[in-house]
Amino acid sequence: MHSYGETDLSTQAEHSSTNRRDFLYIATGAVGAVGAAAVVWPLINQLNPDASTLALASIQYNIAPIEEGQSVTITWRGLPVFVRHRTPKEIEEAKAVPMADLKDPETDEARTKPGHEQWLIMIANCTHLGCIPVGQSGDFDGWFCPCHGSHYDSAGRIRRGPAPKNLVVPPYEFLSDTLVQIG
Amino acid sequence: MSEHSTYVPGTAVEKWLDDRLPVVRFAKEHLMDFPTPKNLNYWWTFGAILVMCLGVQIVTGIILAMHYVPNVALAFDSVEHIRRDISGGRVIQATHAVGASMFFVALYIHMFRGLFYGSYKAPREILWILGVVIFLLTTATAFMGYILPWGQMSFWGATVISNIFSAIPLVGDSIKQLVLGGFAVGNPTLNRFFSLHYLLPFIIAAVVALHIWALHVPGNNNPIGVDVKDSRDTVPFHPYYTMKDLFGMVLFMIPFAWFVFFAPDILGHPDNYIMANSQVTPSHIVPEWYLLPFYTILRAIDFNILFIDSKLGGVIAMGGAMACLLVVPWLDTSKVRSGVFRPMFRWFYGLFVINFIALMYLGAQEAAEPYTTLAKVCTAFYFLYFLVILPVLSRIETPKPLPTSISESVLGNKAHA
Amino acid sequence: MIGAGNMNMHKLIIAAAALVAGLAMAPVAQAAEAGPHPERQAWSFGGIFGTYDTNQLQRGFQVFREVCSSCHSAHLLAFRNLMDEGGPEFSEAQVRALALEYEVNDATADGGRRPAVPADRWPSPFASDQEARDANGGALPPDFSVLAKARGVKDPFPTWIFNYFTAYQEGGPDYIHALLNGYHEEVPEDAPHSSDGTPFQLPEGKHYNDYFPGHAIGMAPPLADGVVDYAEAENGTAVPETLEQYSTDVAAFMMWVAEPHLVSRKQTGFAVLIFLVLFAGLMYGTKRKIWAGIEH
Numbered sequence: 001m002h003s004y005g006e007t008d009l010s011t012q013a014e015h016s017s018t019n020r021r022d023f024l025y026i027a028t029g030a031v032g033a034v035g036a037a038a039v040v041w042p043l044i045n046q047l048n049p050d051a052s053t054l055a056l057a058s059i060q061y062n063i064a065p066i067e068e069g070q071s072v073t074i075t076w077r078g079l080p081v082f083v084r085h086r087t088p089k090e091i092e093e094a095k096a097v098p099m100a101d102l103k104d105p106e107t108d109e110a111r112t113k114p115g116h117e118q119w120l121i122m123i124a125n126c127t128h129l130g131c132i133p134v135g136q137s138g139d140f141d142g143w144f145c146p147c148h149g150s151h152y153d154s155a156g157r158i159r160r161g162p163a164p165k166n167l168v169v170p171p172y173e174f175l176s177d178t179l180v181q182i183g
Numbered sequence: 184m185s186e187h188s189t190y191v192p193g194t195a196v197e198k199w200l201d202d203r204l205p206v207v208r209f210a211k212e213h214l215m216d217f218p219t220p221k222n223l224n225y226w227w228t229f230g231a232i233l234v235m236c237l238g239v240q241i242v243t244g245i246i247l248a249m250h251y252v253p254n255v256a257l258a259f260d261s262v263e264h265i266r267r268d269i270s271g272g273r274v275i276q277a278t279h280a281v282g283a284s285m286f287f288v289a290l291y292i293h294m295f296r297g298l299f300y301g302s303y304k305a306p307r308e309i310l311w312i313l314g315v316v317i318f319l320l321t322t323a324t325a326f327m328g329y330i331l332p333w334g335q336m337s338f339w340g341a342t343v344i345s346n347i348f349s350a351i352p353l354v355g356d357s358i359k360q361l362v363l364g365g366f367a368v369g370n371p372t373l374n375r376f377f378s379l380h381y382l383l384p385f386i387i388a389a390v391v392a393l394h395i396w397a398l399h400v401p402g403n404n405n406p407i408g409v410d411v412k413d414s415r416d417t418v419p420f421h422p423y424y425t426m427k428d429l430f431g432m433v434l435f436m437i438p439f440a441w442f443v444f445f446a447p448d449i450l451g452h453p454d455n456y457i458m459a460n461s462q463v464t465p466s467h468i469v470p471e472w473y474l475l476p477f478y479t480i481l482r483a484i485d486f487n488i489l490f491i492d493s494k495l496g497g498v499i500a501m502g503g504a505m506a507c508l509l510v511v512p513w514l515d516t517s518k519v520r521s522g523v524f525r526p527m528f529r530w531f532y533g534l535f536v537i538n539f540i541a542l543m544y545l546g547a548q549e550a551a552e553p554y555t556t557l558a559k560v561c562t563a564f565y566f567l568y569f570l571v572i573l574p575v576l577s578r579i580e581t582p583k584p585l586p587t588s589i590s591e592s593v594l595g596n597k598a599h600a
Numbered sequence: 601m602i603g604a605g606n607m608n609m610h611k612l613i614i615a616a617a618a619l620v621a622g623l624a625m626a627p628v629a630q631a632a633e634a635g636p637h638p639e640r641q642a643w644s645f646g647g648i649f650g651t652y653d654t655n656q657l658q659r660g661f662q663v664f665r666e667v668c669s670s671c672h673s674a675h676l677l678a679f680r681n682l683m684d685e686g687g688p689e690f691s692e693a694q695v696r697a698l699a700l701e702y703e704v705n706d707a708t709a710d711g712g713r714r715p716a717v718p719a720d721r722w723p724s725p726f727a728s729d730q731e732a733r734d735a736n737g738g739a740l741p742p743d744f745s746v747l748a749k750a751r752g753v754k755d756p757f758p759t760w761i762f763n764y765f766t767a768y769q770e771g772g773p774d775y776i777h778a779l780l781n782g783y784h785e786e787v788p789e790d791a792p793h794s795s796d797g798t799p800f801q802l803p804e805g806k807h808y809n810d811y812f813p814g815h816a817i818g819m820a821p822p823l824a825d826g827v828v829d830y831a832e833a834e835n836g837t838a839v840p841e842t843l844e845q846y847s848t849d850v851a852a853f854m855m856w857v858a859e860p861h862l863v864s865r866k867q868t869g870f871a872v873l874i875f876l877v878l879f880a881g882l883m884y885g886t887k888r889k890i891w892a893g894i895e896h
Contacts, residue, residue, distance in 0.1 A: 021889050028882040035879060042271035046246055051268040055680045055719035075708075221896040263676050263746065266861070273861045274868065418894055426890050430883040437876050444869025445648045445767035448749060453772065456750035456858070457742075466813065593895050 058183035060175065063119065071135050073124055076182050080124035080132055081170060082143075082156075083180075090154035091117055093141055097153065104166045108155045111169050121172055121182065122156045128163035143167070189216055213399055218417035219424050220405035222589050226300075227403070228431030229293040235432050236286040237391065241384050243279040244328075251331065253377035255370045258333035259458040277447035283325050284450045285439045287473035290318060295539075298511070299532055301520030302404040308512040310397040315508045317390050322474065324383040327376040329471055330368075334455030339468050341368045341376075347481070350495040367461065407592045408520025409585055416589035467549060475546030476539055480504045482550060483562040500562065507569035514569055517577040524583040528576050535568045636810055638753050638771075638778035641848065645855060646770050651863045652856050657688035659839065660853025663828050663846050668744065671736060671819075673724035676745035677857050680718040686863035687856055692718070737805045739818030748772035748851070748858040772858070773851040775811065780847035782810035783821040791815065823847060 049057070059076055063083060066072055071084040086094075094108040112120060124132050131147035138144030139160065140153035150161030157166040172182040190208040192198040201208055250269055252261040265272040294314065297303055303311035326344060330337045345368060348359040364371030402411060411417055418424075442450060450472070454465045470478050484496040491499065507514075522529050542561045548554040586592035644653040661682065664674070679699040682690045690698070699716040704723050706714045716723065724743075726732035733740050742750075753771035755763060762768075787808050791800035792815070802808055806816035823846045830839045839845060856862070 024882070024885050024889060028879075028886045031875075031879050031882055035875060038875075042274065043242065043246060045270045046272060046275060047249075048270055050250075050264075050270065050272075051680075052264070052678070052719070053268075055678065060717065221894055260676065267676065267681075273865055277865075418896075422890050423894065426883070426887045430880065430887045433876060433880045433883050437873065437880065440869065440872045440876055441767075442764075444865055444872060446764065446769055447865075448769060449764060449767070453750050453752035456746045590895075 058181060060179055060181045062178055063180055064178035068118070073132075076123075076170065081182065082120070082122050082124045082135070082167075084120040084122075084135070086118050086120055086154060088118075090141060094153060094155035094157075097155075097157075101159075103158050104164070106155075106157060106166055111155050111157075111166070113172075113174055116174055116177075119180070120154075120156060121180065122167040122169055124167070126150055126163055127158065127165040127167065128161070133167075213395075213420075214425075215419060215421035217399065217420040218402065218411070218414065219420045220403050220411055220416060220589050221418045221423070222405050222407065222593050223403065223424070223427075224406050225427075225431060226292065226296040228428050229289050229296065231428035232289045232432055232435045233286070233293055234391065235435075236282060236289055237384065237388060239282050240279060240286060241388070243275050243282065244381070244384065246275055247279055248377075248381060251377075253331065253374050255333060255373055255459070258331065258373060262332045273447075274443060277443045281439065281442045281447060281450060283328060284442070284471070284473065285435070286321065287325070289435070290321060291473070294318065294508075295536060297404075298535075299522045300404055300406060301408055301515070301517075301522065303512045304515070304520050305512070306401045307397070307404060310394060310401075311512060312509055313390055313394040313397055315505070317387055317394060318508075319505060320383055320387045320390065324380060324387065325471065325473065327380040327383070330373060330376045331380065332455060333373065333459045335457045335459055335463075335465050336452050336455040336468070338368055338459035338461065339464055340470055341372060343468060344470075345372075347498050347501075350492075350498040352495065404520060405589060406521060407523060407586055407589065409587070409589060409592070412588045412590075469547050472543065472547070475544075476542035477501050477504055479542045479546040479558050480562045480565065482546070483555075483558040485550075485555065504565060507566065511569060511573070515573040515577055517580065517582070519582040519585065524585055525576070525580055526583060527580045531568065531572050531576065534564070538564045538568070638774045638811055640770070640774055641777055641851075643770050643773060643852065643855070645852070645862055646768070648767050648866060648869070650866070652686060653852065654687075654689050655833070656849050656852045657856050658690070659830055659845075660849035660851070660856075661688050662830070663823070663850040664744070664853055666828050667822055668850065669722070670725055671732070671741040672744050673726070673732075673741075674722045674744035674857055675724055676743075677722040678718070679716060679720055679722070681857075681860060683718070684860060687860055688853075737818055741819070744854055744857055746858045748776060748854040750858075751775045770855070773855045776851040776854060777847050778811045779809060779817075780821075780823055780851070781843060782812070784808045784810070823850075 057077060059074075061074060061083065063085070066083060066085045068085050069087050071082055073080050073082055075081070091108070097108075099105045099107070108117070111122075126133050126145040126147065128145065128148055128150050131145050133143035133145040133150065133152060135143055138151040140151050142154045142156060142159075143152040144150070145152075145161065145163065148162050150163035151159045152163075152167055153159050155166075156169075158164070170182055172180055175181050190201075190211045192201045192207075197207065200206070247265060250261065250265045250272070252258055262276065265276050267273075269275070297311060297314065326340070330341045345359055345363055348362055349355040351358060360366060362372075363369070364375060405411075448456075452469060457465075469475075478501075481497040481501040484500050485493050486496070487493050488496050517525065517528070519525055522532055538561050541557070542565065545554050545558045545561060586595060644650060644656065664672075679695050679702075682688050682698070683692055683695045695718050699718050699720060702716040702720075702723050703713045704716045704720045705712060726735060729740055749772050751772045753774055754760075755771075787800050787802050791808065793799055794801070800808075800815070803816055806818060807820055808815055809817045823843050825842050828841065828846060830841055832838050
């Protein structure tokens with residue numbers, strides 16, 4: 001067995017005390033960093049939509065009073081939303097359009113819910129720069145945006161003009177034949 | 184201010200920056216290397232704690248302003264909206280409200296520390312006066328902040344305090360109308376108080392910068408009040424005092440958090456949960472606790488003095504109470520700074536602290552006997568302390584022998600322990 | 601570490617505290633109209649560990665809805681709040697159905713009125729404060745939104761100091777509970793005399809209450825044994841249908857309306873305090889290590 005000299009022992013002791021000290025510093029720093037992060041997060045999170053805004057993130061709307069050929073504009077998440085009760089003629093026109101003619105190809109079925117094809121629900125902001133298009137006008141029996149001349153068809157798809165995309169269909173579902181939940 | 188500089192730019196980039204804008208050098212000199220007496224006790228950590236308090240108030244205040252509406256019809260409900268609907272809003276709002284109280288706890292401790300250890304004496308008079316200015320600005324800021332929730336206490340507190348202006352002879356009523364933007368506290372008042380409440384903290388921060396500048400010219404006072412003789416008396420600020428101050432801050436956060444999370448309303452008044460109503464006065468109007476000592480002095484003058492009526496007299500007394508703080512460096516002319524070595528001063532200082540707490544207590548009581556008489560006695564002692572006791576003590580008191588240096592005193596303490 | 605000056609400050613602070621204690625013990629001029637002190641109740645949400653009792657809040661809501669809400673508004677209470685965690689925790693379907701039973705003003709709806717949805721606030725029983733006064737003999741029934749925090753109990757010294765350490769925040773519900781149980785059919789014998797010594801005169805249309813400031817309250821006793829039918833709990837136990845039970849339940853409900861985030865606030869508080877104590881310990885250790893070689 002080898003016995004350590006005195007110098008060796010003291011060096012060792014110094015070493016372990018250095019390690020203990022480093023550990024303490026690192027632990028304190030780490031815990032402090034965790035604490036700082038835990039303080040910062042709520043300060044940022046408060047910027048998110050508050051509970052009263054979130055409560056209106058999803059709305060229910062009774063579509064029964066809207067007659068065929070009528071549209072209403074409702075507000076959802078602060079945005080205007082078209083709810084259009086389409087005529088059979090409009091639906092036919094929309095279905096007849098060949099995909100090749102479309103700037104942003106999308107079928108009419110993809111923009112409506114099966115069994116509820118007469119209902120078209122879209123966010124009412126033009127996909128160009130956000131104006132609200134005028135209903136039942138333009139060259140395609142749909143919507144026409146007066147700001148920069150975008151024409152949308154009876155399924156709300158862009159046909160001519162500067163807008164790049166079809167009018168956006170928000171997430172929605174039919175809770176019954178007359179009650180729709182948007183969002 | 185570069186005499187302590189040990190900064191040597193390590194890289195070419197640091198050198199380039201240092202030649203143009205020596206921020207790194209400045210930070211190293213003043214936040215790290217600054218020689219600080221090694222015998223500072225925990226009462227000295229309250230300076231750093233106050234910086235933290237100001238930071239907390241500014242950060243939470245900016246957030247509250249994102250959601251608050253300064254309009255008499257909407258203000259009350261908008262504060263409730265923050266408490267109820269904003270993510271984490273209840274805690275952020277409580278932190279700001281409790282934070283105001285904690286700010287004053289730290290502020291009073293910091294001031295009373297200075298008063299005991301003679302930190303206002305030469306060459307630190309400007310440092311002290313800047314501190315009093317910070318205290319006055321903070322008081323004004325807190326007062327205006329208390330108006331914003333637009334509760335009953337907000338409204339009636341504003342009404343009572345704004346009437347202070349009307350005590351000024353001749354132009355008083357015009358000044359009051361100018362301040363309120365109307366004939367009574369109303370929407371214009373709320374709007375301008377909101378604007379100023381947002382502005383003042385940044386002015387406070389600027390004065391704090393001057394305060395620290397004025398501190399770094401002569402350096403810190405210390406518990407024995409003996410000047411630093413050589414480098415053996417000091418340690419660099421970092422890591423010794425950065426660590427000690429941070430520890431002090433964390434300790435301070437414990438009672439802070441206690442109130443925020445477990446008793447956020449206990450320091451407030453239930454009447455402030457009733458929306459402001461100009462037709463109904465609460466039965467008992469009480470300012471926030473930190474204004475109470477000065478409020479008592481204001482109320483104590485309920486008699487005319489010669490041609491000065493009681494109302495103006497009260498306002499003068501309150502102003503005088505604050506002015507005493509400003510001129511204390513020239514009232515206490517004792518050559519010995521620290522109260523530790525002043526056997527008579529210590530007793531009177533103790534009485535002064537007790538008297539100040541008594542003034543605070545009396546401010547919350549109704550205006551009836553025995554409180555009104557006690558308020559007069561305590562007000563008298565407040566002025567007596569500054570205007571008579573301190574100047575007289577400076578002449579008649581024989582101080583205890585001072586240690587020759589901080590190092591000697593430190594070693595002496597060790598021997599006793 | 602602790603220098604002579606430090607010791608001195610400690611002594612001073614202790615002396616100051618003692619003097620304040622003495623001052624506070626000085627005879628307190630009792631205001632003539634002050635009634636008996638409301639008795640503290642054992643609230644489930646009291647103290648630092650307290651949480652709301654969901655069943656009690658549901659019963660309290662029933663009392664509010666069937667009795668109080670015919671005169672009192674609660675304009676900051678949204679239907680959606682009734683399903684919030686830590687509150688009465690009704691299901692979403694229950695809340696939606698409940699909201700549909702009420703109509704709210706909406707300028708965009710046909711006729712300016714529409715059925716409520718969970719996002720709406722509780723509709724007020726009167727269109728304006730003036731209408732509310734007219735219907736209630738000139739007295740305005742206060743809004744319930746923060747009423748439980750707008751009422752309090754003034755505790756004598758040294759109780760109010762202990763309150764800082766026990767985090768007593770239940771003065772409001774204590775007062776409300778006491779008030780609801782504090783009615784007398786006739787002015788009692790020991791009613792305080794007015795300052796000129798004449799016996800207590802109850803104004804026309806007012807009611808005598810021990811705890812109301814001035815004792816003459818506009819509100820008739822709103823609750824009595826049996827006025828609200830509580831549903832039997834699932835396990836078959838019945839809650840007593842007594843004034844005492846109703847008043848406790850509705851006071852608890854009002855506290856929740858005033859402080860809906862009480863439970864989550866306290867939960868966060870425990871995490872924060874435990875963290876701070878731990879962190880303070882580490883900081884102290886670090887500070888000691890750094891200062892180890894310095895005589896100070």
